[in-house]
Amino acid sequence: MFLSMGNSTQSGYDLNDLRKLIDETDRDLLNLMEKRAQLALAIGKLKGRNANGFDGFYRPSREMHVLNKIVSHENSSLPKITLIAIWREIISSVLQMQSPFSVAICDDGSGDMRALARNQFGISTPILPLASPSQLFAALASKRVQLGLLAFPGKGPTGNWWLHLSAPYHVLAHLSSYPFQGTGQNALVIGQAAIEETGRDRSLIDFSCEQQLSCTHLCNVVREKGFAPSPLDAQEKGNRIHYLLQMEGFVEPNDPRFQEISSVLPVEIRWIGAYACPLE
DSSP states (O other), X not given: OOOOHHHHTTTTOOHHHHHHHHHXXXXXXXXXXXXXXXXXXXXXXXXXXXXXXXXXXXXXXXXXXXXXXXXXXXXXXXXXXXXXXXXXXXXXXXXXXXXXXXXXXXOOSSSHHHHHHHHHHOTTSOEEEESSHHHHHHHHHTTSOSEEEEEOTTSSTTTTGGGGOOTTOEEEXXXXXXXXXXXXXXXXXXXXXXXXXXXXXXXXXXXXXXXXXXXXXXXXXXXXXXXXXEEEEEEEETTEEEEEEEEESOOOTTOTHHHHHHHHSSOEEEEEEEEEOOOO
């Protein structure tokens, strides 16, 4: 039975009694954590029949679904950020047991990326610091790592990495140092795993053309086709100008509205990925 400190003394519990209850609760927690791990491993075995290595096990949308349920629990007195840290550690540990993985980060020397990677993927996950996005892409291609972590587009000296991202890699998840409002240090996870709609998503689309285009006009045309865009970045690459737009909701890579936009504007359209919004 749950006992608050307010009624424990009235019920006749002394300090030793309460400590014994804590010890018993710790044992129950360990047993429940082991049960959860075994259930997750059983799911992993079922998925493993059709899984394509790590990418068949990693499901960031499922993780977000689990965390949303945890933080919406009304009977917890623990801070939400504590609950998230506990469950992320559990989820990452089991994922390592299902299929070992490593994460590469583009390290600017501040330690922010390492902290984000550690908070998201747990203390047991190997982290590989690299000096540039090109090195990170090479590490993914060689299977030296399974996931990459890069600065949010348009932020900092390496924020134009999205220009060079190519299939089969895409954006999978959005990490924030403050998980409830999307503020503070932000980064995106890159990999090959499948993405599933969560109901609270954002999608990244690259529109490129040979001549400069008004970003306002581009957004208006995209909006007329039923999207809800906001500009994130604009960069030149070769003889083309690229405009990165963030769309509200989950947009499929082959959305038929892309062809409608290309019939109105002289643009090539490239799907960069999608991610669930940070928790609130």
